[in-house]
Amino acid sequence: MSRVSATFPADVFGEPDFLPEPLPEPATQSIRLEAVFGALSEPLRLTIIQRLLLESESFDHTCGWFGFDRPKSSLTHHFKALRAAGLIRQRQYGLERRSRVRTDDLNARFPGLLELVVAWTP
């Protein structure tokens, strides 16, 4: 893999200068509280958001990074639910699809929400 590839992994060399466009997601203003609550009512999804908040360093993570023992199609389902509700932003880096929490958007729209997720004990 080339050091200058447009798709090299963000967790090896840090964030690339030019990020791929995010996958389709709701605009900040149209994130709905009830949809956010629905997305976070599923323990696996709550875990995803919490771990992204607590263990993310300066880069985004693939869904494989979490190490969940679930079929890939189940993970796709949950990540899509999180993105549709406005909780995560996803970008495609070559093969990988990396996710980060939309922290700024969520803090602006629902202050205090992410603190609750961080404090959650499974």
Next chain:
Amino acid sequence: MSRVSATFPADVFGEPDFLPEPLPEPATQSIRLEAVFGALSEPLRLTIIQRLLLESESFDHTCGWFGFDRPKSSLTHHFKALRAAGLIRQRQYGLERRSRVRTDDLNARFPGLLELVVAWTP
């Protein structure tokens, strides 16, 4: 109706000296964040909690007070869901079952949560 009846309505003369026992509800420590999120992911239930927070004066409210145009059995279902998740406390006053938000419990356990509900715009 007697002024000293054990079951007179709390919204006419204020809170009685001896409250009826609350209906079965989860203990404060066992209220689960994911269950709370699930309960609040339903717009009607979100409305119930918001209105109890915003429009409740010093007394609890019956489910009829909200004026929802839904069958009674549907309302029973949603109020039971809110109580099971630990969001409301319900007491029986004669015929009526009155609800209040478990504000202290929820603020202690999930600080900031109720503010999000208050700020919600349907």
Next chain:
DNA sequence: ATATTTGTTCGAGTTTTATCGTACTGATGG
């Protein structure tokens, strides 16, 4: 080119949740 890797899409089965009519209960008032 071919295999490997990461993740998607489709579709089916299962479980949960919502909706709501009907019948019922228990307290109150005449």
Next chain:
DNA sequence: CCATCAGTACGATAAAACTCGAACAAATAT
């Protein structure tokens, strides 16, 4: 006693959500 009133319980139907296998797609590595 009998009617009324607030709300429950039951049960059926319908809609949503979760789970997951199988087949597929696209980028990468050799």
